[in-house]
Structure formats: structure tokens, C-alpha cells
Amino acid sequence: MNDSIKLLINPLKREISLTAKSNLLEVFLAEGVNIPVLCNKNASCGKCRVVVKAEASPVTEIEALSLGETLISEGYRLACKTEILGSGEVFIPVESREDLLESAYFGNELTAIRNKDFPYPVKHGIDHAGSDRKYLAAVDMGTTTLTGYLFDYGGNFLSNCSCFNPTILYGCDIITRITNLKNSDDFQKLRNSLLAEIKRLLNTLCFRAKGIDADDGQPTGPDSICKIAVCGNTIMQHIFMGINPVEIGLFPYRPVVKDLLHMNAIELKDFHIIGLSGDAEVVIAPSVSGFIGGDAVCGVLATGLHKSSEPCLLIDLGTNGEMALNYRGKIFAASASAGPAFEGYQIGSGMRATIGAIDFVRIDDESNIHYSVIGGVNPKGLCGTGAISAVSSMIKAGILNEKGHIIPPLMTGRIRKGSMVIATENETSTGRTIVLTDKDIELIQQAKAAFASGITCLLHAAGLETEHLKKILIAGAFGSSMDMESLKTIGLIPYKTDAEIVFVGNAAGAGIVMTLLCEDAEREAIEVAGAMQTVEFAFMKEFEDEFMEALFFRTNAIC
Secondary structure, eight states: OOOEEEEEEETTTEEEEEETTEEHHHHHHHHTOOOOOOSTTSSSSOOOEEEEEEEEOOOOHHHHHHHHHHHHHTTEEEGGGOEEEEEEEEEOOGGGOOOOOOOSOOOHHHHHHHTTOOSSOOBOOOOOTTOSOOEEEEEEEOSSEEEEEEEOTTOOEEEEEEEEOGGGGGOSSHHHHHHTOOSHHHHHHHHHHHHHHHHHHHHHHHHHHHHHSOOTTSOOSGGGEEEEEEEEOHHHHHHHHTOOOGGGGSTTOOOSOOSOEEEEGGGSTTGGGTTOOTTOEEEEOOOOSSSSOHHHHHHHHHHTGGGOSSOEEEEEOSSSOEEEEEETTEEEEEEOOOOSGGGTOSSTTBOOSSTTEEEEEEEOTTOOEEEEEGGGSOOOEEOHHHHHHHHHHHHHHTOBOTTSOBOOSSOOSSEETTEEEEEOTTTSSSSSOEEEEHHHHHHHHHHHHHHHHHHHHHHHHTTOOGGGOOEEEEESTTTTTSOHHHHHHHTSSOTTOOOEEEEEEOHHHHHHHHHHHBHHHHHHHHHHHHHEEEOOGGGOHHHHHHHHHHTSOOTTOOO
């Protein structure tokens, strides 16, 4: 029998017990300690860096390649490849921390939510007479990020926050996650990690609300929530409900459940992990098909796309690349899996859009690099908006060719063949350079090509061309911070379009809030889901050709 050992996790100041030879990442997962991992724990992403000050398994060959001699000598390890053999300390460096539940980009949707600026009256059907459970919560289960909002009975906004979706540890995209579910135990581990993180999200929401609505003696955690509404892609919603989604990944990609659901929390398997009271009301948004879920429905609902009298396109710049088009009363919807590059993941120096992330990059006529940082602090990494603006600037500066290779006409200290240093080690908070490489740009190319080809094919499915579009709505975690010029320059949005472009923030989050607070919105969500028609790009011969063409940059594009 393995002996129990103690491990102090800093700077969290948490002491945990584990058995000898435990995998460090698995321990973190079980204990709710989140660090970024995007490679299904095979060490290829190199994101789960920690400093181990305890007896541990020998450094593996892949760790040596990923970290290098200097970091290895400083005690750095990859958590996914490290077994702990004795008691001691593990320090999580700043670049690996996901413990701060903050997001810099709660965009236009948050203003509407704060002001209750909804096209429906606030009427949620909860009778709170005599109850000490005083909160209502909405959660958008994004593929990469979980986002939550908290309200009082009157629908008044109290708090919001976001966090890492822990199921990404099983794969950076939804299909990879379900492919890696080998048995029921794997599914249960994945689901438990999701429910535990939702509990942490709700705890944080309630803690923040306590500062606004202090009322000592009453519940202040998830047990103080009387109603919660959730949305996500179809697979995430199935995981939340406790339904193994493996079959959705197989033709004909049919979900087990599509309808909007109402239930008491006690009817939800393992509801106690979230910390809800058994009689709390749970609402799950309706889905459309295997890859068009409740988040897409909520996005349409929040933006009013279904009511548009002219051709209007909604694009969600997230991992799954959902998009919807309204034309002549029909709503065409599709998903073009883009990966998490636009959310700051997979990129070598990438991170979420939080304090310390570079969110804008500009190259001047003298090839000097300028950038801005969220929070005005020393930079820690590069978020999605920063990566997109960097690529856009490189195209305009003539240092990026159409294939996405960095080939500057003149080498500088920061701009060299195959890489561009955005911030030096002396400028960053981590002491390591923030760099964009050819490999990173390839990920941006693949993501933008998924959207660009998807837009073209969705328009063709409706019998339209680019010039017919009158409005494009851009949603996503940074849907209010990205500039149109950069999106056009990299080729994500069609170059030729004269459509009005509107940034709408987290449309799915706004839609699930409406579903939570407004009975009329809930009814309309059901109607929207019934009206949406799924377009399967896999069955369109032109999609692959469009995708391959969209991989190239138009290096002569001036927007």
C-alpha cells in the first residue's frame, strides 16, 4: 500500500494529501487546482509548468525537450509527466496559474445585463416567499471557458466571473474529448471535473455578491441559489446532464436530448458536487443537433438574429466556430471547428484574456514593435486579440508571406526568420520572452480558415454570396475588443464585404441570462431551436477547397 504524503501548493497556500507515485496533474485535477493543459496530457503543449521541490520521478525526455536545461536546473517540471514520490512543495509559476477567476472582456452583453436591457420582461417564475435562497445564476459552458452571472430575485445583476473549463484537459476540442473517453470511469472523471469547477464558479459569484448584498446568517454558496440556467454546445450539455456523449461523435451525430429541460437539482445526477440544494430549479437550454447546441440558440436569441429582415450573419469566435445566418425567415446554422487559438490557447506564449495579457500589437514603419497589456502591468502572455492583431500587423509590415512564414526583408533584434519577439524577458512578468513563431501563426491560419470557409459555405447553402450580406455580428469572449480591420486583414471576414459589422460580446451568455430571467425568452428559445436548420460542412464538396484556399494570407490586402 502506498504511503500518504503531504504536498504544499504555492502560492495558493493549500496543503493536500496524496499517495506516493501519484501523477501531479491528476492530483491537481482531483483537487480543483487548474493549470492550462491543451494536449490530452501528452506533454506536447508544454503549458503545465510547475516548480517541484519534492522527491519526484526522473525528468522525462519530452520534458527535457520542452523545458530546456535552464528551466530543468531551476526545478521546473511538466505536471502531466511528473509523479510525486515524497512530501514537499510545488510552486505554480505565474504563467501557469488559472486560479484567478477574472476576465477582461465581458463585452457589450454585460452592459445590457447590468441594465436589464432585454426585449422581454423580467419574469422568472420563482416564488421566494420565506426562502433563504436568494440568488439566480446563469452559466455559459464554453468549450474552453466557463462564464457565470449572478442575480437577485428582481433580476438585478450582482456579479460575474469566468474560469478555465477543466474538460479541456481531455482535449482542446470537443471531438478529441469524447474520443478519449475509453470507458465509463473516464467519463465520470471528466464530468466530475466540470461539476466541481461549476461549483467553484458559483462560489465565487456568491462571494462577490455578498459584498453587495450582505446578509449574515444566510447561505452564501451554491446552496443559496434557487434557480440556475445553463447552456453550452450539445456535448457539453450532455456531459452536464450525466449523459455520455460518445454517440454524438458518430454518424449521424444525433444528440440524446434536444429539448429545453426543467428539473429540480435532485434529478440531476451527482448534483451534490455542484453544491446546489435539491429543490433548486435547473434549466438547460434547447439544442438543435449534435454540433449546434444551446449556446448557439442562446446567441441567436440574444442578438435577435431570428428577427432580422435582411441577410444577417452571427459568428461566435470560439473553439467550435458556431455561426448562424438568417435569410428570408430561415436560420441556417453550422459549426466549423477552429480550435482554441483565438482564445489564447495552443499558442506558445498564449493565455486567456486576463490581467497581464497582451491584447494589441502594432509594428511601425521602423519595424519597432508596440503593444498594450490588459491591466497596464508587465506582460505575461499573448491573448487571442493580441495574436490576431500581431498577425495583421505583420502582414501590413510585409514580414509575413502568404503561406504564413515570417520572412522579414530586414532582420532586427526582434524580428527574425520564423519568429518575432513581442516582449523581451526584461519586459515580462515571467522573465521569459513573449514570442510569435511560424508554428503559432499556422494555428491562427487554421482557425481563420475554418471561419472563412465556413462563412462562404453557409452563405452558399442559403443561396447567397458575400455581397448579399447586410450585417455581420461578431460574438465571443473578446467580441467587443477586436477591431474589424485586423479580422479583415487576416482574412477571417470576407475582404469584399460592405456589411455592417457589430461586436456583440458573449451572446451565448446574454441569451442564457434572458432564458433564466424572462419566461417569454425561454419560450422563444424553444421556437428558435425549432427553426434552426443545421448545415453539415462535412457533406459539402466545396468546403475542403474553400478551407485550403482560405489558409493563405492576402499579403497585398490593405484594409
